[in-house]
Amino acid sequence: MLILIDPADSRPIYVQIMDEVRRGLMVGTLAPDDPLPSVRQLAADLRVNPNTVAQAYRELERDGVVHVKRGQGTFANEVGGNGRQRRAVAREIAARALREAHRHGVGAEELLRAVEAAARKSNGKDDA
Amino acid sequence: MTNPLPTRLADGVMAVNTRGLRKRFGAVEALNELSLQVPEGAVYLLIGPNGAGKSTALRLLLDLVRADAGSASVFGLDVVADGPAVRANVGYVPEHHDWGYGWMRVHQLLAHHAQYFSTWDQAYASRLAERFDVDPNRKVGDLSKGQSRRVHLVMALAHRPPLLLLDEPIDGLDPITRDETLGVLAEHMTDSPTTMLISTHHVDEIETMVDHVGAMRDGTLRAQLPLDELRGGLHRYRADVPDGWSGVPSLNGSVLRRSQGPREVQWTVWGDERAVAEQLTGAGATVREVSPVSLHDATLALLNPKVEAA
């Protein structure tokens, strides 16, 4: 798994790190019991404050996404039936799309129809 | 206009604490009632236009400049009365490198420096010198701005001081070395607990390291607050407005920046996001977008010399 952040993103850095770990678990690049990079390593790689990394890891631990083995580091958890996680991510993406739509004066109904149409088109392509 | 922004932090253990500092150089008022608070363990970014007094404030903490009024302490030690003890706990990267001992070779200067700091870590100094690509045989007086900055970074970090005062630490460095420096600082923070007070114009690059911000203008603080608080309280609102829009008088004083086109306005406002949006909507605007501001944009907003009407 690769943890990447974007300083221009509106989400705070620690949230971006948390989202990256969750994403890794969802797409399978991070397997249960895989170690996460150390705070020192990740802070140096991302050029971020180590406290920010520590905060992200702390919150992930509290959410049950990772666990800490004393003296060994932080490890990914078995996230049983990650349907709840998937729904949370989907909601987040939807909220972002809605904000973007509103910015352009596009209503929710209109957006929903457009998403369905786009999905049909992309599915059709996949089938072909 | 009254300043809507907070300039005092909540009480806590401060690494740097200054109270009502004043300093005048001839006709120029360099510091005017400056009260900095840098909490222990913070990475505090001091922003401000050229001549705002940032360098003077840092130099004052080393007793290189003495205040006309007010007092300053570092880890509870007075910077004048306990100057030597303060300086033993500070790593300093100066803005200008015109600093004497120009006849020395770099390795001589490092050896000289090492003798003055009881906690000097020679192995770490060598590693840093290698990472920063410092040539030990160059003459100190012949170093370019960037090279001398790197030598100063080695000298400031290698004794692992509890406080780092970094005056434009990445200015004059090439993009790759700038990036490398931030990586070194991040590692350094993990390995040895450090408070950092950084003054720089390279806000974008250092943004991900920072957790506190102080904005200086004309020798005084316009804002001083944790970055989270700044992010939570400062937003950019973009809205369509009807023809003949007359503004939102209730927001006067909280608007830090404003740009207007036909039937559209963008404000950078300090205040509760929902309350501000409601006031804009109540005045007839259709808010299209509320976005958090980057530190770069926050800098422009906090230091905006213009008084903006809503």
Place this chain on the structure above:
Amino acid sequence: MTTIALHQAPDWKGVLRQQIRTTGAAIRIPAVVVGSVVLLFCVLSVVSAARTTAVRSIHYGYSFNPGILAPVFLLGLLMAAAVWQREEPSRRGYHLAMPVPAAQHTGLRVLVGWGWLMVGIAVLWVCIGLTNAAISGIVGGAPPFARPLSRWFWFEPFASATMTYLLVSIAMIAAERPLGWLVGIPAGLVVLLQIPVMMQADGTVRILQWLSNSPFSFGTPFWPVFQHVAGSGRYMIVDWQRSLLATGIWTAIGIAGVWLAAHKHPRGAK
């Protein structure tokens, strides 16, 4: 209160050792130049003495007047300039940012430079002593100045160099353009002293004459007058008590000046 373990300021012994090393390195080049000149002078003296042995007169063929030691005071000037080279008050941030009390730190550097100066002059004496012995061996006569008439003779070069060193150090520490002061003050005084003479203000002229003959007179300590005691092969400083007193006075002024300059720091500088 702070929660962290603070670092200790360095102890003076380590700082002193480092300053001895640093100052030693700072004066390396001038030391080599001066050393070469002295060595050349000594060798040439011996060679010229050897050539003139036929004449068998140290006073005609070879003259080794101790007056040659008088310019030793210039070494004090060189030393002060070397210790503070390229470190005018506006460029002394590095020195002042060190974790030691600034005034004492400045004083320590002055002291260390003085120590090196004394070592240098001692070496100079040894060279001259050896040259002297070599010449007397070759020529076969009495050594040119083996037995001065007063012990003060041996200390005079140390004292005059010390005095110069201190006075120049004041300018180096306190002034942004020390050379201007070092040239300007004596030149200004000379010009100033001409005014009463030109105006024929007899009273003032008399006071000035008295002053120039007093222990305050610069000439007394800097250029002691040596006199060859006829027939004895000995030299003496004319009026050595007065020379001693003048040197003492000017050294005291120098120490006080250095102390003041070290405590006046460019803290207001931008």
